[in-house]
Structure formats: C-alpha cells, structure tokens
Amino acid sequence: MSVAQEKFVAISGGVGGAKLCLGLANVLTADEVAFIVNTGDDFEHLGLHISPDLDTLMYTLSGLSNRETGWGRQHETWNFIGALKQFGGETWFNLGDKDLATHISRTQGLKAGATLTEVTAALARQVGIEHAILPMSDDPVRTVVHTDTGSLAFQHYFVRDRCEPAVTGFEFSGGANARLTPEIRQWIEDPELAGVIICPSNPFVSIDPILAVTEFADWLRSTSLPVVAVSPIVAGRAIKGPSAKMMEELGIPTAADAVAHHYRDIIDGFVIDQQDAGLADRLAALGLETTVAQTVMVTLIDRVELAEATVEFLRRLRREK
Amino acid sequence: MSVAQEKFVAISGGVGGAKLCLGLANVLTADEVAFIVNTGDDFEHLGLHISPDLDTLMYTLSGLSNRETGWGRQHETWNFIGALKQFGGETWFNLGDKDLATHISRTQGLKAGATLTEVTAALARQVGIEHAILPMSDDPVRTVVHTDTGSLAFQHYFVRDRCEPAVTGFEFSGGANARLTPEIRQWIEDPELAGVIICPSNPFVSIDPILAVTEFADWLRSTSLPVVAVSPIVAGRAIKGPSAKMMEELGIPTAADAVAHHYRDIIDGFVIDQQDAGLADRLAALGLETTVAQTVMVTLIDRVELAEATVEFLRRLRREK
Numbered sequence: 001m002s003v004a005q006e007k008f009v010a011i012s013g014g015v016g017g018a019k020l021c022l023g024l025a026n027v028l029t030a031d032e033v034a035f036i037v038n039t040g041d042d043f044e045h046l047g048l049h050i051s052p053d054l055d056t057l058m059y060t061l062s063g064l065s066n067r068e069t070g071w072g073r074q075h076e077t078w079n080f081i082g083a084l085k086q087f088g089g090e091t092w093f094n095l096g097d098k099d100l101a102t103h104i105s106r107t108q109g110l111k112a113g114a115t116l117t118e119v120t121a122a123l124a125r126q127v128g129i130e131h132a133i134l135p136m137s138d139d140p141v142r143t144v145v146h147t148d149t150g151s152l153a154f155q156h157y158f159v160r161d162r163c164e165p166a167v168t169g170f171e172f173s174g175g176a177n178a179r180l181t182p183e184i185r186q187w188i189e190d191p192e193l194a195g196v197i198i199c200p201s202n203p204f205v206s207i208d209p210i211l212a213v214t215e216f217a218d219w220l221r222s223t224s225l226p227v228v229a230v231s232p233i234v235a236g237r238a239i240k241g242p243s244a245k246m247m248e249e250l251g252i253p254t255a256a257d258a259v260a261h262h263y264r265d266i267i268d269g270f271v272i273d274q275q276d277a278g279l280a281d282r283l284a285a286l287g288l289e290t291t292v293a294q295t296v297m298v299t300l301i302d303r304v305e306l307a308e309a310t311v312e313f314l315r316r317l318r319r320e321k
Numbered sequence: 322m323s324v325a326q327e328k329f330v331a332i333s334g335g336v337g338g339a340k341l342c343l344g345l346a347n348v349l350t351a352d353e354v355a356f357i358v359n360t361g362d363d364f365e366h367l368g369l370h371i372s373p374d375l376d377t378l379m380y381t382l383s384g385l386s387n388r389e390t391g392w393g394r395q396h397e398t399w400n401f402i403g404a405l406k407q408f409g410g411e412t413w414f415n416l417g418d419k420d421l422a423t424h425i426s427r428t429q430g431l432k433a434g435a436t437l438t439e440v441t442a443a444l445a446r447q448v449g450i451e452h453a454i455l456p457m458s459d460d461p462v463r464t465v466v467h468t469d470t471g472s473l474a475f476q477h478y479f480v481r482d483r484c485e486p487a488v489t490g491f492e493f494s495g496g497a498n499a500r501l502t503p504e505i506r507q508w509i510e511d512p513e514l515a516g517v518i519i520c521p522s523n524p525f526v527s528i529d530p531i532l533a534v535t536e537f538a539d540w541l542r543s544t545s546l547p548v549v550a551v552s553p554i555v556a557g558r559a560i561k562g563p564s565a566k567m568m569e570e571l572g573i574p575t576a577a578d579a580v581a582h583h584y585r586d587i588i589d590g591f592v593i594d595q596q597d598a599g600l601a602d603r604l605a606a607l608g609l610e611t612t613v614a615q616t617v618m619v620t621l622i623d624r625v626e627l628a629e630a631t632v633e634f635l636r637r638l639r640r641e642k
Binding site: 046047048073076077079080081082083084086087088089096097098099100101102104105107108111122123126127 | 428
C-alpha cells in the first residue's frame with residue numbers, strides 16, 4: 001500500500017513569483033508541484049507569440065535566466081534588435097537573440113496546431129525542466145490596463161510606457177470564455193492535491209488574470225483545500241515591479257494586509273515578511289491564518305526556505321481544517 | 322529638350338550576380354538601372370519568409386554583406402540559432418542574429434498585406450539603397466531540384482544537402498501563373514530602356530526561375546533591345562556555386578559557350594573572360610556577338626570595370642542593331 005502523496009499547485013506571474021517557484025521546485029518533485037502561470041501578458045509582436053511569464057519561469061527553473069534583470073536569458077546578445085532598428089522596426093520591446101529562439105519555436109508550434117500548454121511543455125523539456133509549467137488557459141486572455149490617459153494593452157503599459165500612466169482599473173479580455181486546460185484540470189481534480197500557493201506576484205496584473213479564468217476561480221473559491229498567498233508587499237513596498245505604485249493609484253493602502261484583503265475570498269492563510277509581523281492582528285481580523293517568514297528572496301537558500309515555510313504552512317492549515 | 326536617358330535592367334540571382342549589380346550600381350544611377358532578382362529560392366522556414374537572393378543583393382548594395390562568405394551580413398552573430406538548437410529546432414539553415422531582423426521585418430510586412438516588391442523596397446530604403454531591387458514576381462515561384470535521389474525543395478538541395486545529390490532537372494513550381502509586377506512592367510515598358518543584362522549567376526537555379534515567369538520570358542524573347550549575358554563559367558569552372566557540377570550531371574560541357582547555348586533564344590551577346598577568349602568563334606557560330614572582359618570579380622574595381630564593359634557592349638549592340 002502506497003502512502004498518499006501530497007501535491008500542490010502554485011499560481012504565479014513573472015519575476016517575483018518565479019523565485020518562489022524555483023524554491024518549490026527544489027523542495028517538491030515534479031509529481032508534487034505544478035505551476036499555473038499567467039498568460040494575460042502574452043501578446044503578438046513582430047508576428048511572434050510572446051509569453052513573458054511562461055518564459056521567465058522557464059528560464060528561472062532551467063537556470064538560463066538573467067539573474068540581474070530577473071527576465072530574459074543570461075549571456076544574452078542584442079544584435080537582432082539592433083538590426084531591426086536599422087530597418088525601422090518596432091524596438092520598444094527588447095528581444096534578445098537567444099530569447100528569440102523561444103518565441104520563434106513557440107509561434108511555430110502554435111501554428112502547427114499544438115496548444116500553448118503543449119508547446120510550453122516541449123520547450124521546457126528541451127531545457128531540462130521536469131516540473132509542469134502550465135499556462136492558465138490555452139485560450140487567449142489579454143490584460144488591458146485602464147489608465148488616466150486611456151486603455152492600454154498590457155505590454156504597452158508595462159514596457160513601452162514603463163508603467164508611467166496612473167492606473168484606474170484592469171480588464172482581462174477573453175477571461176470569461178477561457179477554458180481550463182485538461183492539464184490543469186488533472187492537477188486540481190487530483191485526490192492527492194493538498195493545497196494551493198499564490199506566489200508573491202503582482203495581484204492586479206499577474207494573479208488576477210489567472211483568476212479571470214472563471215472555471216479556475218470558481219474551483220478556487222469552492223475548494224476545501226487550503227489556499228495561501230505569499231505577500232508581494234514588504235514593509236509597504238513592492239519587492240519588484242509596480243504593485244505598490246498601482247495600489248497607490250487605486251487608493252489602496254500599500255500594505256501587505258491590503259493584498260490579503262484583495263485575496264480574502266479565496267485564501268485561508270497569508271505569508272508575511274518578518275518586517276510585517278505586526279500585521280498579524282489585522283490579518284486575523286480578516287479571518288486569515290498567518291505565518292511569518294523571510295519573503296525577500298535574495299539567494300537560492302532564501303527561495304528554498306520560503307518554499308519550505310509555505311508548504312509547511314499549507315500542511316498546518318490542512319491539519320487544522 | 323532633354324537628352325533621352327539610357328536605362329538598363331539586370332537580372333540576377335545571389336552572390337555572383339550581386340557582384341556585378343554592385344558594379345552596375347556604381348556606374349549607373351537609380352534612374353538608369355534596376356535589378357530583377359530570383360525569388361525561386363525563397364522559402365518559408367520557422368514561420369518566416371526568407372528571400373536569400375533579395376537579401377544577398379540588399380546586403381551587397383548597402384555594404385552590409387559578409388565579404389568572405391558572399392551571403393549574410395558582416396559582423397554577424399549566431400546566438401539565436403544556438404538557442405534554437407537547444408530547443409531542438411531546425412538548424413540546418415543558418416540564420417544570423419542580425420539577418421533575422423530582415424526575415425522578421427519581411428514576414429511582418431507581407432502579413433500586413435504589402436507585396437514582396439513593396440516590402441523589399443521598404444527594407445532597402447532603410448539601409449540607404451537607392452536602386453530598385455525588384456523581385457521577379459510577387460507571386461510564389463519555387464525551384465524544385467530533381468535529383469537521382471528524388472525531388473528536393475531548393476534550399477533542401479542547396480543548403481541542407483549541400484548540393485550533393487546529382488541533379489537530373491529543375492522545375493519552377495508556380496512560374497506559369499506568376500504575374501509580372503507593375504514595377505517590373507514599368508521598367509521594361511519604358512521607352513528609354515536600352516538593354517538587358519543577365520548577370521553571371523547560376524543559369525539553372527538563379528536565372529531560369531526568372532525566365533519561368535512566362536510574361537517576362539515572352540517579353541525578353543520578343544524585345545528588339547539587346548540582351549547580353551555575362552558568363553558564370555570561366556575556363557571551364559564555375560566562379561562560385563554548383564553551376565559546373567550541375568552542367569556535368571546534366572551532360573552539358575562545362576564551358577562558357579555551353580551557357581551561351583543555354584541562353585541562345587534570348588541573348589544577342591555574351592561576355593566571356595579573357596581566359597576564354599578562344600571561344601569567340603564558337604559563340605559566333607551560335608550567332609552571338611562576344612566581348613572579352615575580366616569577369617572574375619575580386620575587387621570593387623573589378624566589379625565596376627565589368628559593369629562598364631557590359632554596358633558598353635550593350636551600347637555597341639544597340640548601335641549595330
């Protein structure tokens with residue numbers, strides 16, 4: 001008789017989330033954890049299908065990522081984009097020469113009729129990744145950022161306009177019709193599934209697009225399994241990216257507990273940084289369990305320790321449920 | 322009263338032909354010469370539209386070409402193709418990082434509805450080329466190489482299989498239906514047109530595909546203007562590429578006059594190298610005028626001098642007609 005295995009799914013956006021995913025991939029096997037990744041940032045550019053968050057996770061898990069920028073590949077060169085500039089092409093979205101191989105391979109695979117999930121799996125396998133990197137849907141969902149100067153496609157807001165316009169809201173075009181993939185369904189319907197982790201990604205433009213996939217959000221709201229989020233806000237500041245700036249613009253206090261409040265319908269517990277230990281009472285008032293950890297991940301050990309603390313937290317919540 | 326201008330068109334394939342085109346572009350203005358280029362080598366690869374001969378001419382005329390290889394760009398890097406290999410992609414056709422910008426720009430332009438002629442003109446303008454680089458047709462014509470081991474798409478024969486299979490014949494799929502472009506029509510119907518140059522390109526896979534465009538071949542056969550070809554064979558050897566090997570396999574003597582014989586229906590004159598001066602009698606027997614020049618082009622001066630000699634030859638033939 002085999003001992004029942006404990007499985008987990010982690011939902012993640014790009015850089016910040018990928019750090020925790022790397023920690024999780026170091027403490028859980030490919031049978032024990034899968035990553036469900038935001039594709040709301042995906043876009044067609046120069047005829048290529050670009051999936052920034054899938055790529056960031058693939059590069060992070062395979063050790064190919066540029067550790068300084070957090071995105072893109074290490075030892076990258078930029079001769080393609082330089083030549084494109086010479087031809088008067090669109091160069092606001094920087095594409096490295098090596099990175100381009102990912103986009104061209106993906107686009108080719110999709111054109112040949114493979115799903116985004118299948119293409120992602122094939123690419124990840126080629127660079128030695130065993131863990132499943134699962135696009136949140138094979139159907140297109142596109143994040144639109146409403147700003148005080150008009151609505152912008154996500155990459156136009158994020159990259160071209162460097163997050164400068166003040167946000168007023170978000171829309172996830174296609175979300176309501178986006179279906180759950182068979183691959184995600186298999187994980188969330190697995191009787192051995194023991195909990196869900198929301199990685200410390202931007203709540204508005206990394207996690208919310210995933211929650212815009214109605215079937216997934218419905219499952220998350222109704223599951224009896226513990227769901228925990230790791231705060232992307234530490235001591236009132238975003239570790240990375242525009243989370244805090246967005247919260248200010250949306251009139252939300254830039255504090256970890258405001259993120260917990262944002263997730264209040266779906267989470268049972270919240271992981272806060274040591275610097276925010278004082279927020280435990282406020283979180284309790286939201287009906288949430290709390291665990292305190294070092295959520296600022298600088299080294300690989302930081303990633304692994306946060307992963308261990310988060311999984312341990314889920315186990316505790318499950319025992320208590 | 323303005324003096325009537327003399328205009329010329331040169332028809333060309335890749336490396337060898339492009340050398341003479343560069344010479345012509347140095348002795349004739351953009352109003353005086355246009356280049357009609359083989360697109361039978363074009364192919365779809367990795368989702369991109371690749372036009373090797375158009376690119377070779379564009380890189381040659383703009384000074385961007387790799388002078389050692391004759392194809393591709395100078396100061397090229399190969400990080401894309403290395404990464405593609407890592408992903409298990411098709412790497413038999415080498416694509417440089419800078420070169421890729423050309424293919425992506427072209428593919429994007431075609432997808433947006435521009436013709437190949439328009440896309441080619443836009444790219445050439447961006448790298449400072451004033452002369453017209455005119456694809457032989459905007460409709461697809463694809464060279465198929467029949468060999469003793471079966472039929473091969475041109476690039477499979479030429480690049481993947483390194484011209485190793487013995488050729489038995491050629492086919493220019495789509496040629497019969499390919500229309501003349503308005504841009505070429507404008508040049509060939511220009512009352513100031515004074516002659517046609519067939520560049521020293523491979524007769525079978527660079528020039529014959531252009532002649533497979535029925536409307537163009539019909540015009541070339543019926544025009545009263547002088548048409549001259551520059552021999553790609555010197556002293557029984559091809560200056561570049563598989564011309565001589567193909568001639569052997571097809572049972573054609575590998576001599577300059579055999580090329581003249583191949584073109585006998587369309588040309589009035591033939592430019593041979595000093596080393597082949599002894600062939601003048603045989604060419605006269607074919608009813609052809611001959612001029613002797615240095616056709617082996619090593620330096621830019623060689624290119625310019627051969628261009629001058631060829632244009633002078635056309636002028637002489639026109640006076641004599």
